[in-house]
Amino acid sequence: MELFLDKIQGFLPKSHPWAESILCFDTIDSTNTHAKALASAGAPHGTVLLANHQTGGRGRLGRRFHSPAGSGMYLSVILRPNCPPAELMHLTCAAGCAMCDAVEETAGIRPGIKWINDLVWNKQKLGGILAELSINPNNGLVDYAIVGIGINCTQKTADFPSEIREIATSLHMITGRIIDRNRLAAAMILSLFRMSETLLREKHAIMAHYRADCVTLGKEVCVHRFDEICHGTAVNTDDDGALVVRFADGHHETISAGEVSIRGMYGYV
Numbered sequence: 001m002e003l004f005l006d007k008i009q010g011f012l013p014k015s016h017p018w019a020e021s022i023l024c025f026d027t028i029d030s031t032n033t034h035a036k037a038l039a040s041a042g043a044p045h046g047t048v049l050l051a052n053h054q055t056g057g058r059g060r061l062g063r064r065f066h067s068p069a070g071s072g073m074y075l076s077v078i079l080r081p082n083c084p085p086a087e088l089m090h091l092t093c094a095a096g097c098a099m100c101d102a103v104e105e106t107a108g109i110r111p112g113i114k115w116i117n118d119l120v121w122n123k124q125k126l127g128g129i130l131a132e133l134s135i136n137p138n139n140g141l142v143d144y145a146i147v148g149i150g151i152n153c154t155q156k157t158a159d160f161p162s163e164i165r166e167i168a169t170s171l172h173m174i175t176g177r178i179i180d181r182n183r184l185a186a187a188m189i190l191s192l193f194r195m196s197e198t199l200l201r202e203k204h205a206i207m208a209h210y211r212a213d214c215v216t217l218g219k220e221v222c223v224h225r226f227d228e229i230c231h232g233t234a235v236n237t238d239d240d241g242a243l244v245v246r247f248a249d250g251h252h253e254t255i256s257a258g259e260v261s262i263r264g265m266y267g268y269v
């Protein structure tokens with residue numbers, strides 16, 4: 001099923017505040033990159049970009065996000081929360097929970113979240129979130145935030161490039177069904193809208209939901225930081241989404257997502 005604007009709008013309540021600001025592209029380099037350009041040119045809060053295919057899909061830490069035509073959901077939204085950046089530290093976490101809600105509503109399964117931004121199922125990656133902020137240098141407030149989400153929808157194992165085949169999954173592989181991407185897009189838009197309405201007011205409650213979805217907590221993890229790899233146990237997240245790790249000598253560190261990636265002791269999760 002192709003992505004069609006009228007179909008997506010058909011799944012949204014009439015006069016939804018974001019219904020008329022959805023842009024669908026066939027091929028684009030990256031919905032996040034294009035969203036940044038539109039936001040810099042003044043595009044309003046709630047502008048949603050969807051693509052059928054990305055030639056330069058990006059992930060966290062400069063990684064590539066494989067985005068073949070017709071197989072995945074590639075969506076970005078422009079937010080203008082007009083707050084200091086310190087109030088948005090939990091944005092990736094909030095978007096993760098919002099996407100778990102959207103997948104659950106559409107596909108009937110609730111993914112887990114591998115800290116901080118990967119949607120996972122059964123120790124494999126279903127999708128990911130890339131949140132990017134731009135700060136207004138005149139007042140230090142967030143000029144805009146871009147939240148980009150990629151979800152693997154129709155792929156079978158053999159469709160993934162060999163380097164990610166072992167760790168990647170799709171909604172089709174999980175459910176055995178072809179999920180209507182237009183319906184999923186609408187569910188994601190509704191969920192992101194709800195998230196944007198509660199983001200600043202309900203941080204504590206959002207992070208409680210995040211902890212419930214986060215499969216990293218309680219696990220032994222490898223912390224990859226620059227050239228260093230340390231082993232510990234992920235014990236909690238704080239309300240900014242930083243991961244609290246207990247190391248073998250008993251000391252705890254609170255690790256922000258910045259340059260750090262986490263691996264399970266025995267594999268990806």
Ligand code: BTN
Pocket residue numbers: 029030031032033054056057058059060061063065073074075076117127128129130148149150151
């Ligand atoms: C990650 O795996 O680290 C995050 C992946 C985020 C991918 C999405 S697809 C839509 C949006 N456009 C991009 O270039 N990236 C995000």
